[in-house]
Amino acid sequence: MTTSIDDLRFFHVVASSETLTAAARELQCSLPVVSKRLSALERRLDARLVHRGTRRLVLTSEGELFAARLEKILDQVRELEDLVTHRSGDLRGSIVVQATLGLGRAHVAPLLGEFGARHPELTVRLRTSALPLRPHRHEFDLAVHVGTPPDSSLRMRRLAKNRRVPCAAPSYVEQRGMPERIEDLAGHDCIVLRENEGDFALWRFGDARNPRQVRVRGRLSSNDGDVVTGWALQGHGVIMRSEWQIRSHLESGALVRVLPDVPTPPADIYALRSDDVHVPRRIGELIKYLAARLPDRIAGSAYGSPATSASRSMPIDFAGTAP
Incomplete structure (x- = not known):
């Protein structure tokens, strides 16, 4: 048989x-x-x-x-x-999408809901996880990932610009003082986010020409970005978080930038898929949809509400890597 x-x-x-x-x-x-x-x-x-x-x-x-x-x-x-x-002309079949917990809940899930409503013959499944990507397990058709992909064999396309920045609540800064140098962070309570398999206590600054880093310490850590941000808002320490998540808190004054004059490396948001010759049309259309709406959504949102200009379209070609 x-x-x-x-x-x-x-x-x-x-x-x-x-x-x-x-x-x-x-x-x-x-x-x-x-x-x-x-x-x-x-x-x-x-x-x-x-x-x-x-x-x-x-x-x-x-x-x-x-x-x-x-x-x-x-x-x-x-x-x-x-x-x-x-x-x-209709999109059919299924797409399995994997995303990190915070970004997946706040932005990827709503956009997938909109995309699915536009294509009723399409089945879309979202998996959110704090675990690292494992492309060899064939767990997804498309992954939405923050930062440099861990596997160079994956094909990637940048969906939105992003970077991680250090920040803290005004109450913490008033009590402990504002760090003046990167090295000063070693003496502060730093709340670390334990995600993926990297060295979560090593915070990076600078750029490709002048990379700098410092090992931080603190009493609090979690693998949940929302928990880490919540502790910072309560004044428990300094965090290093993505701009997409803490922008509204910085604009409201609930958090303030730490070391605002020191640059941090980019942590852009990418669409990732395996290095296949053929890109199914349904996946290509989904990438176009995410690329058109995700930048405005995260730039103009209060952690989850789409920006008023989210209908702006931006053409995307998945044939190569992002600029």
Whole structure:
């Protein structure tokens, strides 16, 4: 018996999941059904695809090879579907989007809702996570990422400019004083955001020609950006946060810039996808939509409300990297 397209799509979900239980939720069936179907596929291929007995789903070498090759086959199927779809003008199929927690909730989710409403034949799924991107697990069709992508194999397009800036509540500055040099931050209460797998306590300043950094310390840390910002608003310390999130607090005076004359490296917002030759039309159209609306939305929002000029369109070509 040959392997069907449904089998390939089934294993694609399995290979993209943290556990078989998560795969069962994604497939909307029971865990025993998933386990039985996986075993049947392994018998048909005469190869073990998944290691049993581990808390997290781990693919065997055969499973990794099968997942990588089937991705190309499914892309060819999607390309054929796109060719048919293009003739009718409607967008069909599905898109899995991954985004960081804060940006995903505040801006990506509303924009995806608008995009989905415009294309009722399209299924859009958003996954928000504080975990780092793992492109080799084939977990997303498109990722919206803040800062330099962790994987150079990904193709990227800048959606909006952004940078991280240090700031604190006026009450904290009044009590502890305003840092005058980058090195002064080492003696302040700094609230760190533990995201991804980087060195979260190392704050970077300067530019490519004159990079500078300082290791900070503090009593409070979290992997949730909203929590970190909330602590800063309460006067508990200095934070290094993206402009898109704290702009409204700076404009209202609830937070003040720390070291305002010291530049910080850019942390632009990118659309990321795997390095495939073919970009499905539905994904290309979504990238255009995000690029047209995200910059004005984050520039004119009070953390989540779209700017009045959000209808401005901006053409985008996903053939190369962003400027």
